[in-house]
Amino acid sequence: MRLRLIPAAAALVLLAACGAAPAPSAAGEPRSGGDLIWAVETEPLTLNPHQYAQAKARLLVWNSFEALFTHDERGDYVPWLATGIESDGRTYTIRLRTDVTFHDGERFDAAAVKANFDLLLSDGYNPALRAVQLRNLTSVDVVDPATVRLNLSRPDVLIRDFLATPQAAQVSPRSIKNAKNLKAGGTDVVGTGPFILDSYTAGQQVVYRRNPDYRWAPATAAHTGPAYLDTVTYRFLKESSVRVGALTSGQVRVAEGVPATDEPLITANPGLRLDRSLNSGSAYTYYLNVGNPPFDDVRVRQAFREAVDVGAVLDSVYRGTATRAWSVVSPSSRFYDRTLEGTYGGDAAKANALLDAAGWTGRDAEGYRTRDGRRLTLRLVQNAPFVRDRRDVLAQAVQAAVKQSAGIHLDVRLVDQGTATEALDTGQYEVFDNSRADTDAGAALNLLLHSQGAISRTHLDSPELDALLDRAQATPDTAERLRIYQEVQRYVVRDQAAALPLYAPQDQIAASTTVGGIGFEPTAGVPASAYDVWIGA
Numbered sequence: 001m002r003l004r005l006i007p008a009a010a011a012l013v014l015l016a017a018c019g020a021a022p023a024p025s026a027a028g029e030p031r032s033g034g035d036l037i038w039a040v041e042t043e044p045l046t047l048n049p050h051q052y053a054q055a056k057a058r059l060l061v062w063n064s065f066e067a068l069f070t071h072d073e074r075g076d077y078v079p080w081l082a083t084g085i086e087s088d089g090r091t092y093t094i095r096l097r098t099d100v101t102f103h104d105g106e107r108f109d110a111a112a113v114k115a116n117f118d119l120l121l122s123d124g125y126n127p128a129l130r131a132v133q134l135r136n137l138t139s140v141d142v143v144d145p146a147t148v149r150l151n152l153s154r155p156d157v158l159i160r161d162f163l164a165t166p167q168a169a170q171v172s173p174r175s176i177k178n179a180k181n182l183k184a185g186g187t188d189v190v191g192t193g194p195f196i197l198d199s200y201t202a203g204q205q206v207v208y209r210r211n212p213d214y215r216w217a218p219a220t221a222a223h224t225g226p227a228y229l230d231t232v233t234y235r236f237l238k239e240s241s242v243r244v245g246a247l248t249s250g251q252v253r254v255a256e257g258v259p260a261t262d263e264p265l266i267t268a269n270p271g272l273r274l275d276r277s278l279n280s281g282s283a284y285t286y287y288l289n290v291g292n293p294p295f296d297d298v299r300v301r302q303a304f305r306e307a308v309d310v311g312a313v314l315d316s317v318y319r320g321t322a323t324r325a326w327s328v329v330s331p332s333s334r335f336y337d338r339t340l341e342g343t344y345g346g347d348a349a350k351a352n353a354l355l356d357a358a359g360w361t362g363r364d365a366e367g368y369r370t371r372d373g374r375r376l377t378l379r380l381v382q383n384a385p386f387v388r389d390r391r392d393v394l395a396q397a398v399q400a401a402v403k404q405s406a407g408i409h410l411d412v413r414l415v416d417q418g419t420a421t422e423a424l425d426t427g428q429y430e431v432f433d434n435s436r437a438d439t440d441a442g443a444a445l446n447l448l449l450h451s452q453g454a455i456s457r458t459h460l461d462s463p464e465l466d467a468l469l470d471r472a473q474a475t476p477d478t479a480e481r482l483r484i485y486q487e488v489q490r491y492v493v494r495d496q497a498a499a500l501p502l503y504a505p506q507d508q509i510a511a512s513t514t515v516g517g518i519g520f521e522p523t524a525g526v527p528a529s530a531y532d533v534w535i536g537a
Contacts, residue, residue, distance in 0.1 A: 028536045042057060071439050132447055228535075298496065327340045368403070377409040515533065
């Protein structure tokens with residue numbers, strides 16, 4: 001099997017057709033120089049791309065690290081540090097560029113790629129990634145200095161998508177051997193990207209400076225050669241009002257994560273502009289833990305979903321800017337199942353009838369339903385470093401809705417990562433919230449729904465579901481994968497009621513009109529790196 005790749009010249013034609021090149025703006029023509037300050041919502045948990053887990057950190061990763069492939073607007077694979085790939089189903093032979101060097105002067109070659117994969121497959125480095133995304137990868141061979149071969153235990157089409165993810169970004173072999181704290185990342189953990197990590201101040205900012213030797217941008221980029229900016233500083237401003245205030249006052253020129261309540265401050269200002277893009281991968285969803293009572297009863301799971309008028313809740317929080325989700329798969333994905341739309345939710349009478357049938361017939365002094373003297377309580381633990389889009393506020397709105405319509409107590413806790421991890425690992429929750437920006441939704445479904453998935457929190461433990469996911473992973477035909485993934489979505493959402501999809505995440509970028517080249521990653525729909533960005537005169 002030969003994978004479809006777009007030759008550089010053809011990709012440039014596609015790029016122009018998709019309008020990915022910088023549009024004319026007040027910033028004028030691209031020009032080199034300048035220091036850009038960009039306000040971001042989320043501080044990364046790590047600066048090592050192999051350990052990447054936050055969609056909001058993606059725009060930082062691609063400044064200094066690069067993968068073997070990337071995606072174009074149609075979701076096709078485009079060479080980046082690679083030049084081509086061939087597969088017979090059990091092996092992937094990848095040809096590499098020969099003109100690339102890491103920031104520390106190390107040569108990028110087949111030995112470097114093997115060193116990266118050997119590290120990813122090593123014990124204790126990233127067990128979750130090894131157990132899921134790389135579970136079928138057995139070894140990597142150096143064929144020659146410009147060719148590597150990936151050996152699989154069985155066919156696995158998701159390997160293609162992994163090769164274009166931040167976790168597959170290439171780290172210098174010297175870093176792998178000598179970095180002081182490799183997992184955390186730092187100035188001694190380096191890649192090949194257009195920017196070099198200059199400094200990181202926890203809780204405040206990360207600063208990148210231009211890599212003057214950069215010459216290997218992918219064909220999807222809008223220009224070639226070094227980045228335009230001298231430096232780009234990402235300032236961590238968690239509160240949306242602070243980010244927007246910093247932008248409107250001129251303290252920063254770009255801000256991402258603009259809530260609907262603050263959009264008028266941007267759109268009414270002629271010196272600013274606002275762009276949005278839906279993310280790919282999985283929708284923001286409440287996954288229901290069927291292993292814990294009362295969600296071990298499907299009637300209670302159905303009642304919880306019916307108790308929420310999702311459209312009304314979204315409007316109250318996002319003022320009409322959110323896209324309703326009906327499936328765990330984002331509607332921007334090629335694998336989205338539209339037949340689920342309108343099939344459940346927002347029926348308080350049905351919710352109450354289901355709870356009556358399940359035996360939750362009593363009421364306590366505060367109006368919550370009870371059974372055998374126990375209140376109907378569901379626990380949602382939110383991991384603070386992963387909270388975006390005012391999801392804490394959305395949780396409060398859902399909490400009010402299920403209390404009012406059905407007497408359900410949703411106990412919401414916003415906690416630090418350590419506390420959240422302990423609660424989730426020990427089963428002290430009934431609701432787990434998550435979204436992912438994977439370019440192939442199959443990667444997200446494996447992580448979230450397969451019994452061996454690293455963040456599989458529903459505890460469905462269904463051999464039928466595992467078999468479907470395994471079959472889709474081994475199937476090269478896209479139409480067949482669509483059919484299988486639709487079956488997965490119907491099983492989880494319709495039949496098992498093990499998920500309450502809420503909205504399709506989108507990213508927003510507000511910027512001064514003096515800044516050009518701002519955009520989103522094709523396919524993923526998340527903010528792109530600063531490589532094509534410039535500051536106008």
